[in-house]
Each structure stands twice: as C-alpha cells, then as structure tokens.
Amino acid sequence: MRALVTYRSANNSKVTIPESGQVYNTILRSKVKRDGLFAGDWVEGELNQDKFVVERVEERKNLLKRPPVANVDNALIVMAAKSPDFDNYLLDNFLAVYAYFGIEPVILINKIDLLQDPKELQKWIDLYTRAGYKIDAISAHQDEGIERIKGYIQGQISILAGPSGVGKSSILSKLLGIEIKTGHVSQKLGRGRHTTTAVTLYPFNPGSFVADTPGFSKVEATYFIPAREVGRYFREFANFTCKYPDCTHTNEPGCGVKEGVRAGAIGCERFKSYLKIMGYYWEELERICSK
Numbered sequence: 155m156r157a158l159v160t161y162r163s164a165n166n167s168k169v170t171i172p173e174s175g176q177v178y179n180t181i182l183r184s185k186v187k188r189d190g191l192f193a194g195d196w197v198e199g200e201l202n203q204d205k206f207v208v209e210r211v212e213e214r215k216n217l218l219k220r221p222p223v224a225n226v227d228n229a230l231i232v233m234a235a236k237s238p239d240f241d242n243y244l245l246d247n248f249l250a251v252y253a254y255f256g257i258e259p260v261i262l263i264n265k266i267d268l269l270q271d272p273k274e275l276q277k278w279i280d281l282y283t284r285a286g287y288k289i290d291a292i293s294a295h296q297d298e299g300i301e302r303i304k305g306y307i308q309g310q311i312s313i314l315a316g317p318s319g320v321g322k323s324s325i326l327s328k329l330l331g332i333e334i335k336t337g338h339v340s341q342k343l344g345r346g347r348h349t350t351t352a353v354t355l356y357p358f359n360p361g362s363f364v365a366d367t368p369g370f371s372k373v374e375a376t377y378f379i380p381a382r383e384v385g386r387y388f389r390e391f392a393n394f395t396c397k398y399p400d401c402t403h404t405n406e407p408g409c410g411v412k413e414g415v416r417a418g419a420i421g422c423e424r425f426k427s428y429l430k431i432m433g434y435y436w437e438e439l440e441r442i443c444s445k
C-alpha cells in the first residue's frame with residue numbers, strides 16, 4: 155500500500171492514503187528509521203491494526219533542508235508589497251534556487267491592502283510576467299486572491315516559502331480556513347541551541363498538500379548553485395543564444411543574453427540581480443537601464 159508522509163517530527167510521523175484521505179500513525183522499520191523519513195516522502199507499507207508500518211521509502215525527486223520536505227512540486231513564493239518591503243533581489247535568488255531543485259514557482263505579493271496605489275506593483279508584475287513567471291497580488295487580511303491560489307497549484311506537494319513576516323502562515327490559514335500557528339518551533343534546550351522541526355502537509359486541493367515553512371531573510375543562489383550555472387535558472391535567458399554554450403553572460407564576447415538586455419527583451423532589474431549574484435560589474439548596464 156502506498157502512502158504519503160504528511161506529518162513528521164523528531165520522534166513521530168503520520169501518513170495519508172491519498173485516495174481515501176485516511177490518516178494513520180506509523181511504525182517505522184529499523185532500516186527506514188536509519189535512512190531517514192521526511193514529510194513529503196512516498197512510502198510503501200502495510201496496515202497493522204490501526205498503524206501503518208512503513209517498510210520502504212520511494213526515491214525522492216528532491217529534498218529541501220529547512221524545513222525538511224521531500225518531493226516538492228510547487229513553491230508559492232510570498233513577498234510583501236510593504237512591511238517588509240518588496241525585495242526583487244531576494245525574490246530572484248528564491249526563483250533560481252527553486253528552479254535548481256526542479257520546483258515550479260508561483261510568486262504571490264501579499265499585503266496589497268497596505269498600498270496607497272496598487273499601481274506601484276504593476277512594474278514588478280509586468281517584469282515577472284514577461285520573464286515567464288506566474289505572479290499575483292493578494293491580501294490575506296482582506297481575503298483577496300486567496301481562492302485564485304488554489305488554481306495555481308498543479309503538483310501534489312507545495313510549500314509556502316519566502317522571507318519572514320510576509321504572511322505565509324496567514325495565507326495558509328485563509329486557504330485552509332483554520333488557524334495555523336507556525337510550521338516551525340524553535341527551542342533552547344540546556345546548553346547550545348536545539349531546533350525541533352515538525353512539518354505538516356495540509357490537504358488542500360483534492361490530492362494536493364501544502365506545507366508552511368519558516369521565513370528566510372537571506373537566500374543566496376550561489377550557496378546552492380555553482381556560479382557558472384546560475385544563468386540556467388533565470389528562465390528568460392533560455393530564449394537567447396550565446397557564442398559560447400557555457401557563457402556566463404559576464405565578460406564573454408558574443409553574449410546573446412546581453413543582447414537581450416540591450417534590446418529590452420530581458421528586464422533590467424532581472425539582469426541586475428543576476429550580475430549581483432555573479433559579483434560582476436557591467437558598465438553598460440547603467441546606460442541601458444536609464445533609457
């Protein structure tokens with residue numbers, strides 16, 4: 155019998171049978187215990203009275219570290235329109251990192267109720283739409299756009315990601331119609347810092363589950379992705395061909411991506427983020443972008 159791990163803490167786990175929605179506490183075979191089990195894992199096992207005995211864990215498509223969630227299909231990357239301020243550089247790092255893990259992103263700009271003029275956002279919505287991303291502006295407080303989110307999620311396992319304080323937990327609470335405290339519990343136990351992480355995947359669309367994650371205030375693409383490869387995870391760059399197939403779009407001649415920037419086909423803000431990640435200064439950029 156196949157099941158999905160929908161709850162995992164240090165010493166406890168639960169699985170859900172996707173077809174029926176039935177939830178079971180588990181008993182883990184020693185090999186499973188030894189090799190590790192994470193929320194999002196697909197497992198094989200059998201029912202023993204009211205417990206699900208986990209015998210085998212299927213191979214993972216990906217495994218995120220903080221919090222630990224396996225087989226993530228979609229990330230709802232949440233940014234705030236205000237408090238905290240929208241940070242496109244941080245967003246571009248998130249987008250690259252999730253692409254690297256094979257996770258399809260949707261960008262949500264929350265707290266639009268705080269804007270005097272919703273047009274302030276239009277620049278960013280246009281930029282990311284042109285780059286080929288799904289992006290929407292919402293307000294968890296005003297229940298604006300929450301229903302639309304359900305339509306963006308196609309995969310089975312999704313996470314709400316983004317910096318601290320942007321409203322991830324608030325959005326999840328609205329989506330589920332229940333109060334979610336937080337997906338993360340941090341405790342100081344004795345000497346040193348001990349972090350206990352319990353991860354819950356909540357049922358959401360039929361057959362889909364979503365997890366909250368704690369906020370990251372900093373994500374650096376090059377922490378995960380070798381610098382030479384970062385350009386592959388800026389999806390609009392793929393529309394341009396460079397003289398050298400391994401072009402890093404910095405100092406090489408015949409760079410098609412730079413041509414794309416010159417022609418206005420690649421957004422200035424996106425290329426600025428890219429060069430900042432690469433630690434490269436291109437003097438022409440100021441001039442192109444001030445036009």
Ligand SMILES: Nc1nc2c(ncn2[C@@H]2O[C@H](COP(=O)(O)OP(=O)(O)OP(=O)(O)O)[C@@H](O)[C@H]2O)c(=O)[nH]1
Nearest residue numbers: 265293294295317318319320321322323324368369
């Ligand atoms: N004005 C406004 N405030 C919001 C909205 N959504 C959330 N907030 C507030 O923003 C603050 C942070 O919300 P959370 O949902 O805890 O944010 P989070 O992203 O889960 O934060 P972390 O768990 O720390 O990563 C809270 O005070 C919320 O009430 C919104 O749509 N509009």
Ligand SMILES: [Mg+2]
Nearest residue numbers: 322323336337
């Ligand atoms: Mg939260």
Ligand SMILES: [Zn+2]
Nearest residue numbers: 396401403409
């Ligand atoms: Zn190039």
